[in-house]
Amino acid sequence: MNSLGMLLGGFANALTPANLLMALIGVLIGSLAGMIPGIGPTPAIAILMPFTTALGPVQGIIMLAGIYYGAVYGGSTTAILLGIPAELQAVPVTLDGYPLAKQGKGGPALGIAAISSFVAGVLGVLGLIFFAPLLAAQALKFGPPEYFALMILTLTVIVNLSGASVAKGLVMGLAGYLVSMVGVGPSSGHARFTFGLAPLSAGVEMVSVIIGLFAISEVIIGMGSRTPVTAAEKIGSVYPSRADLKHTAPTMVRSGLIGFFLGLLPGASPAVSAFLSYDVEKRLSKNPGQFGKGELRGVAAPEAAGNATASSGFIPLFTLGIPSSPPLAILLAGLMIYGLQPGPNLFQQSGSFVWAVIASMFIGNVMLVVLHLPLVGIWVKLTQIPLRVLKPIVLILCVVGVYTVRNSMFDVLVAIIFGVIGYFLRKYHWPLVPFILCFMLGPLTELSFVQSMSISNGSLSIFFTSPIALVILILAAVLFAVSVFLMRRSRKRALSLEADRPDLPISIHTN
Amino acid sequence: MKAGAAGMKQDRIGGVVSIAVGAGSLVEAAILYPFRLNSTSGDFVMPGVVGALLVVMGLLLVFVVKTPPFEIERPDRKAGIQMLGTIVILFAYWWAISELGYVIGTVLASFGLFKVVSGYGWIRAAVYAGIITLVLYVVLIQLLNIALPTGIFNV
Amino acid sequence: MRSKKFYSSLAVGALAVLALAGCSGVANASSTANAAPAYPTRPIQLVVPFAPGGGTDLVSRAVAAYLGQKWGKTINVVNKPGAGGATGTESVLTASPDGYTVLADNGSSTEALLSGANKPPFTLKDLNLVGTVVNQPFVFLVKSGGQFKTMQDLDAWVKANPGQLTFGSTGLSSVQTYTVIEWLQSIGVDYSKVHMVPNNGASDLLPQIAGGHVVLGVQDVTGAAGLVKAGQLTPLAVTSTTRSPLFPNVPTLAQSGVKNVVSSFWSGIALPSGAPASVAQKWGSAMASMLKDPAFTAKLKTLNAQGQYLDSAQFTALVKNNLATYTQLVKQYKLGQ
Incomplete structure (x- = not known):
């Protein structure tokens, strides 16, 4: 097989000491940066890119890819051990990872997270090698109506992520949409919900909201809680037991595949696939009640899916030059700075470069596992600084992390305000995850709806004449019905939930 | 320091807030309506739909839904x-x-x-x-x- | 007792601050004795009012690297995206006009923004347009392997089926939309019959065209180059008066029979109008020689950007002229907000 030969050549190229060192440095810096709340993959790559341009193209891109992987994984360490998602993708990981850490099982959680990332990362790279051009063409079949259907499908997740009250979850989801609409509207360019405040016309930055709701409010609420939030002292062995591995292996593969295929679609970020796969696992599970309380599959699913999406995102990037997420957009910039024009020709014109980078992704994934399994103690030490000291540092880092995303002091203010709001929401048991999910999906949902309506000249039939969109919508309806059915059966609060059944996802696409 | 069972009352207040916010969203939709692309599309659709649903959900929370009770810890x-x-x-x-x-x-x-x-x-x-x-x-x-x-x- | 501790801690804090201040001050020592004050004597902020990774961002990073090396002072690229470029532009205008906060702007953050807004957040008078780095045409793009091989095919089809034309654009008041309107005027098609499909920018638009979801896209050559070279998109015509060196085989609109439609995508450097004239001159002359340097033009070529230096007078005239035309279009077709 030709690809294989090229890949071997790529390995020969990537395994030079200098290139290995670059991958190592990248993974290391990325892991460290990713652990800081607010500094997720996007700011990490954006900040560090200027430094890599001093290197040659192969080394520079290897390092950037390492930073990307490292930051994605580093985020999970903080998410599991401190319950603070450094960025959106890490939100579902906190749902089960943090309870596990509190039970003293942080070690296995970290271990499973690292292994899931590795399995999914390798899966993604294999897909990249063998199917890249083929799959890229399929991605083009997704137009606005198909994206809109996909967004509706993702919405059904809310029912499962609402916690005790679906009604409150739906209100929070709607509120998330509302906040996502702040700023300039997609079609008219007219400002919405800005109350005459100029900085609001730039919209509410997602990182500000996440840091406010999850990091700042977490620190604040920890002060008033009688059962103080503790960074887990004992984490246990990071090497998961054979039983744990067996338990999570199917999840890794399923979620890896979900993540892989979603990664082919521009606009479906690792966060979307992390949320979706978590939900799928919860639906498939024999005891869904365990999710949210410390289920290892709940750690494996978002971790595998997110990483597979991160890897398969390179397929549209390399073959079509379409970045599917913000960090990849910056990587694309990195490629272009080195004079490499992504597209099918990239494999022909700069073959040795591409294959070296692909090989380095393998190596980067191996390094991540190496860094995070045997050396996990060092990372854990970092999060085990006594909370007394850690809390002020986390708050100070939150502020600078939020600032660097858009270099905006206004975003810092927004984060602090959301920190206060988040405190009260937690206090009165309004679930935060539906809010953040809808906040994330809002812009794409609206844009793809408006685009579809422009294409169809205002006719809603466009969602039913596209076979792909129709299939996805039917799937969404089935999933919605199934989860409602399961919830009725498994919970005795059926009466209290009855009233809010005919609600959100269905009514949105008939409007 | 006292922890008391609560829920319904607080959630009803939440429902009222939801109705108010939803109404605000509907007002914004009305303001945006002149800037539409066509009758089913434009910047007004999403504020309108979300606002209407918020009002509906708020009403349900206030009058219909019995939400599960929860504990509120008051900080000392x-x-x-x-x-x-x-x-x-x-x-x-x-x-x-x-x-x-x-x-x-x-x-x-x-x-x-x-x-x-x-x-x-x-x-x-x-x-x-x-x-x-x-x-x-x-x-x-x-x-x-x-x-x-x-x-x-x-x- | 307590207050003593407090004062000692204050002293520690103050010392730390002084030490830090000292660190940043050391670099300022060297200067040359000229009539104009030495510039730059400290790092410069180049504000890009868009997210990282876009065309203007990449070009600005190339400029920052080149001039930073030439002047021996770091030029930090600072992205301040939001509100179509208004957020970043305003942040430059409110900063001290000492020449150390510089704006990288383009057509969408000036002409398009100002023509579309009822209450513009700033005016052209607030900016000293120093010079352009890039000035390149837009390309009319359709799906490859479809029914349109030439601009004439498209013209004929649109005249026959105006209601079926969908075109992608970043919004009603954008240079892309204006260009489409001017084209439709030129071939005599009613704009109100066609459909604009709003999008987020090139990475949203181009796959929609390549996948056949949207018929026509008008994109600057930098954004278009990737998928055109990949064979997924067919360029029909460029919007400049002469052919683009990046697409030498693609005719101009005029050569395809569409008269009087010219538009361009430019990226340039601007200062707040209160900035010292000597700083503007320094940037202008440095940019002029930069665009003559083969090393820099080679860099632009790798970014698929078409470099062109217009000096302050030419640049200002171009923007004023465009703004007048577009404001007229906005009025005529009620595109404003």
Whole structure:
């Protein structure tokens, strides 16, 4: 097989000491940066890119890819051990990872997270090698109506992520949409919900909201809680037991595949696939009640899916030059700075470069596992600084992390305000995850709806004449019905939930 | 310090807030209607749909749905002061970064936080504040060249 | 006792601050004795009012690297995206006009923004347009392997089926939309019959065209190059008066029979109008020689950007002229907000 030969050549190229060192440095810096709340993959790559341009193209891109992987994984360490998602993708990981850490099982959680990332990362790279051009063409079949259907499908997740009250979850989801609409509207360019405040016309930055709701409010609420939030002292062995591995292996593969295929679609970020796969696992599970309380599959699913999406995102990037997420957009910039024009020709014109980078992704994934399994103690030490000291540092880092995303002091203010709001929401048991999910999906949902309506000249039939969109919508309806059915059966609060059944996802696409 | 079972009443208040916010969204939709692309599409659709659903959900929460009860932990006096102090310091930090610059702001804010949150004495808090500011200065400004606000003293 | 501790801690804090201030001050020592004050004596912030990774961002990073090396002072690229470029532009205008906060702007953050807004957040008078780095045409793009091989095919089809034309654009008041309107005027098609499909920018638009979801896209050559070279998109015509060196085989609109439609995508450097004239001159002359340097033009070529230096007078005239035309279009077709 030709690809294989090229890949071997790529390995020969990537395994030079200098290139290995670059991958190592990248993974290391990325892991460290990713652990800081607010500094997720996007700011990490954006900040560090200027430094890599001093290197040659192969080394520079290897390092950037390492930073990307490292930051994605580093985020999970903080998410599991401190319950603070450094960025959106890490939100579902906190749902089960943090309870596990509190039970003293942080070690296995970290271990499973690292292994899931590795399995999914390798899966993604294999897909990249063998199917890249083929799959890229399929991605083009997704137009606005198909994206809109996909967004509706993702919405059904809310029912499962609402916690005790679906009604409150739906209100929070709607509120998330509302906040996502702040700023300039997609079609008219007219400002919405800005109350005459100029900085609001730039919209509410997602990182500000996440840091406010999850990091700042977490620190604040920890002060008033009688059962103080503790960074887990004992984490246990990071090497998961054979039983744990067996338990999570199917999840890794399923979620890896979900993540892989979603990664082919521009606009479906690792966060979307992390949320979706978590939900799928919860639906498939024999005891869904365990999710949210410390289920290892709940750690494996978002971790595998997110990483597979991160890897398969390179397929549209390399073959079509379409970045599917913000960090990849910056990587694309990195490629272009080195004079490499992504597209099918990239494999022909700069073959040795591409294959070296692909090989380095393998190596980067191996390094991540190496860094995070045997050396996990060092990372854990970092999060085990006594909370007394850690809390002020986390708050100070939150502020600078939020600032660097858009270099905006206004975003810092927004984060602090959301920190206060988040405190009260937690206090009165309004679930935060539906809010953040809808906040994330809002812009794409609206844009793809408006685009579809422009294409169809205002006719809603466009969602039913596209076979792909129709299939996805039917799937969404089935999933919605199934989860409602399961919830009725498994919970005795059926009466209290009855009233809010005919609600959100269905009514949105008939409007 | 007392923990009481609560839920329905608080959630009904939440329902009222939801109705109010939803109504606001509907007003915004009406304002945006003239800027539509066509009758089913434009910037008004989403505010309209979301606003209407918020009103509906709010009404359900107020009149129909019985939400599960939950416990509310009230912070004791000490924790309350800590929380309030933290929030005040964060807002002050935001102001100080813009006006006095990142470095001075960070010294002051981290000092305050080490004092209030960690409960350290003056000297220990000052030393820690100095260290964290110095580390951040070296990493962010010297190594990474991040342009942070400099404020009136230009540092 | 307490207050003593407090004062000593204050002293520690103050010392730390002084030490830090000293660090940043050391670099300022060297200067040359000229009539104009030495510039730059400290790092410069180049504000890009868009997210990282876009065309203007990449070009600005190339400029920052080149001039930073030439002047021996770091030029930090600072992205301040939001509100179509208004957020970043305003942040430059409110900063001290000392020449150390510089704006990288383009057509969408000036002409398009100002023509579309009822209450513009700033005016052209607030900006000193120093010079352009890039000035390149837009390309009319359709799906490859479809029914349109030439601009004439498209013209004929649109005249026959105006209601079926969908075109992608970043919004009603954008240079892309204006260009489409001017084209439709030129071939005599009613704009109100066609459909604009709003999008987020090139990475949203181009796959929609390549996948056949949207018929027509008008994109600057930088954004278009990737998928055109990949064979997924067919360029029909460029919007300049002469052919683009990046697409030498693609005719101009005029050569395809569409008269009087010219538009361009430019990226340039601007200062707040209060900035010292000597700083503007320094940037202008440095940019002029930069665009003559083969090393820099080679860099632009790798970014698929078409470099062109217009000096302050030419640049200002171009923007004023465009703004007048577009404001007229906005009025005529009620595109404003």
